[in-house]
Amino acid sequence: MDLLTNLAHGFAVVFQPINLMWSLVGVTLGTLIGVLPGIGPALTIALLLPVTTKMDPAAAFIIFGGVYYGAMYGGSTTAILINTPGESGSLVTAIDGNKMARKGRAPAALATAAIGSFVAGCIGTLLLAAFAPTMVEWAVKISPADYFALAILAFVSVSCLLGRSVLAGLLSLLMGVAIALVGIDGQSGQARYAFGEPSLMNGIGVVVVIVSLFAVAEALSLAADPKARSEEITPLKGRVLMTREDVRRSWKPWLRGAAIGFPFGALPAGGAEIPTFLSYSLERKLSDHPEEFGEGAIEGVAGPEAANNAAVAGVMAPLLALGLPTSATAAILLAAFQQYGLQPGPTLFSGDSTLVWSLIASLLLGNLMLLLLNLPMAGLWARLLYIPRPFLYAGILVFATLGVYGASRSLNDVIFMLVVGLMGFAMRRLDFPIAPMVVGLVLGPMAEQHFRRAMQISQDDWTVFFTSTPAGPLLALAAILAIAPPLIRRWRRRSAQTAPA
Amino acid sequence: MRLTARAGAGLFAAAVGVFFYAYSFDIRQPPSLSTLSGPRIFPQMTGLALAALGLLFAVNETLNPTAFPEEERPGPFDYKAFGLTLGSLVLFILLLPRLGFIIAETAMFGIVAMAFGARRPLQAFGVGLIVALIVYYVFTQWLGLRLPVGDVFRNEPLRGALNFFGWRP
Incomplete structure (x- = not known):
């Protein structure tokens, strides 16, 4: 059994006392920061990047793995107790979770979310361990043209699946691609869009952009909108426990959520939002109490929360095996790998396989630690929600400036932060999705690299993208994804007009 | 249209x-x-x-x-809070090289806290100073990050005076 030997190698690294400690540090920091409203997993990792620059890669990735899962657990606490989901994956959790909390059922909601996350996280991570090597085997066989087509498919699906307008998503994505063009071109050594400015030669850092978009833009939009600042914290009373009845109603949604979440995350066209919505509507259909949905049904928390965590494990599969980020958080993890000079993809599995397997092992261990950390101590985490908001947002900006300045010790980066932050503010205010921009920023340069390599191989024959497989079918799928939703919407509108219900 | x-x-x-x-x-x-x-x-x-x-x-x-x-849909635009938050970031960029990390962060923290509704200025800037000091010492002493001290403190007479009081920036 290759899988077991590989996992055993991973656990051998993770169980070293110092790494156990880093894992604990990671999950604690992740939960701590994830609970704070307005901070999701992507920003948490971006802020921690400068701190880990001097660590060895294995320790840093054990921390990031812990932070990633920890921020997810913390985020569901925020979603349930104050109805402000920190990231789009817990949007659905907030619907019934917050209703349950208002009815005094907060402990049961938190417990089903935590245990569901644990169950789905374990299943998802084991599936990741089982499928990633197969994906790698496939990945070594694909050509640069196929890779470019995959990147385009990821681009289109990230833009289409989030937000209300495909075009708005694509514009956000292309802006990210454009920002990444600034600086020295790695393949030819030519300066692009630097205008002789030395600080532009090195390009605009991914950390700078992410911190600007998620911290600065968030603070500016909350400052501008007093309505968004008003919130109501539902107090958490009693121990976080489930009754026998709660468990009976939760265990099937956990398993179904995990089954829906993982494949969606693992597809190069993935993301964590769709499976949470699917799980919610499936549970409503299967439930004996469909009338409770929207009013605090425990299945409506258990299923989507499990789907969310399984999808997050799934997203790691294309990230590790293909180097293809399909969410904002995956994009920042990819940037973290690159900071250590590591390029996720097939070569990472063959070259640094110990690192990959210790990351996967640390995800499993982190999951267990989180369960032990969250069930008895939920009350403690919930108390973090009572940090006075003026100090919370001032503190977020302190850590944002520290993260941006500390990474490069350059004041120019702080100025970029302000400019990109203002752009992010405008995007939030005008309802443009942010995640496609982050994916474009990180995946853009990789798409370019593969495009140009494909052109070199085919000697400038661009029809190779349409004539070779799987590149051609993948591009066709991307085109359908981009064009179909507006057409379907138009068709629905028309049929609604002709047959008013 | x-x-x-x-x-x-x-x-x-x-x-x-x-x-x-x-x-x-x-x-x-x-x-x-x-x-x-x-x-x-x-x-x-x-x-x-x-x-x-x-x-x-x-x-x-x-x-x-x-x-x-x-x-x-967002509510009415709060120009005052928005302006203060944006201004505090501009001020941070201006102050960081001149007065150093601790003072620049304290000023930014205080102003943002006031913009978000902190009522007591002394408390807002005081908490800001404590946060800035903790961050500065943790990051420079433990994590080996170098943060700017501020050009003003490179001025010899001032540095002498600060050293006299036991502070060596």
Whole structure:
């Protein structure tokens, strides 16, 4: 059994006392920061990047793995107790979770979310361990043209699946691609869009952009909108426990959520939002109490929360095996790998396989630690929600400036932060999705690299993208994804007009 | 039919696209690489796509404006809080090289806290100072990050005076 030997190698690294400690540090920091409203997993990792620059890669990735899962657990606490989901994956959790909390059922909601996350996280991570090597085997066989087509498919699906307008998503994505063009071109050594400015030669850092978009833009939009600042914290009373009845109603949604979440995350066209919505509507259909949905049904928390965590494990599969980020958080993890000079993809599995397997092992261990950390101590985490908001947002900006300045010790980066932050503010205010921009920023340069390599191989024959497989079918799928939703919407509108219900 | 802010954003994106396309000709094309594998092709594709989709979006928004659903629409614009938060970041950029990390962060923290409704200025700036001091010492002493002390403190007489009181910036 290759899988077991590989996992055993991973656990051998993770169980070293110092790494156990880093894992604990990671999950604690992740939960701590994830609970704070307005901070999701992507920003948490971006802020921690400068701190880990001097660590060895294995320790840093054990921390990031812990932070990633920890921020997810913390985020569901925020979603349930104050109805402000920190990231789009817990949007659905907030619907019934917050209703349950208002009815005094907060402990049961938190417990089903935590245990569901644990169950789905374990299943998802084991599936990741089982499928990633197969994906790698496939990945070594694909050509640069196929890779470019995959990147385009990821681009289109990230833009289409989030937000209300495909075009708005694509514009956000292309802006990210454009920002990444600034600086020295790695393949030819030519300066692009630097205008002789030395600080532009090195390009605009991914950390700078992410911190600007998620911290600065968030603070500016909350400052501008007093309505968004008003919130109501539902107090958490009693121990976080489930009754026998709660468990009976939760265990099937956990398993179904995990089954829906993982494949969606693992597809190069993935993301964590769709499976949470699917799980919610499936549970409503299967439930004996469909009338409770929207009013605090425990299945409506258990299923989507499990789907969310399984999808997050799934997203790691294309990230590790293909180097293809399909969410904002995956994009920042990819940037973290690159900071250590590591390029996720097939070569990472063959070259640094110990690192990959210790990351996967640390995800499993982190999951267990989180369960032990969250069930008895939920009350403690919930108390973090009572940090006075003026100090919370001032503190977020302190850590944002520290993260941006500390990474490069350059004041120019702080100025970029302000400019990109203002752009992010405008995007939030005008309802443009942010995640496609982050994916474009990180995946853009990789798409370019593969495009140009494909052109070199085919000697400038661009029809190779349409004539070779799987590149051609993948591009066709991307085109359908981009064009179909507006057409379907138009068709629905028309049929609604002709047959008013 | 009028130009909405979202349509304006589409025009902005289109302008950025035109800019990227126009300045792509400033990139030197190395003779060893063909046009399709050189450094210009991808910026040009990106620029053209931005220009075309930005324009399409602007037209689309003008004909059928998409708006927030009622419950998600932002409330009235709070210019004072927004201005203070933005101003505190500008002030941070100005103060960091001159007065150093601790003072710049304290000022920013205090102003942002006031913008978000802190009532007691002394408390807001006091908490800011404590946070800045903790962050400064943890990051410089434990994590080996170098943070600016401030040009003002490089002034010899002042440095002498501070040393006299036991502070060695």
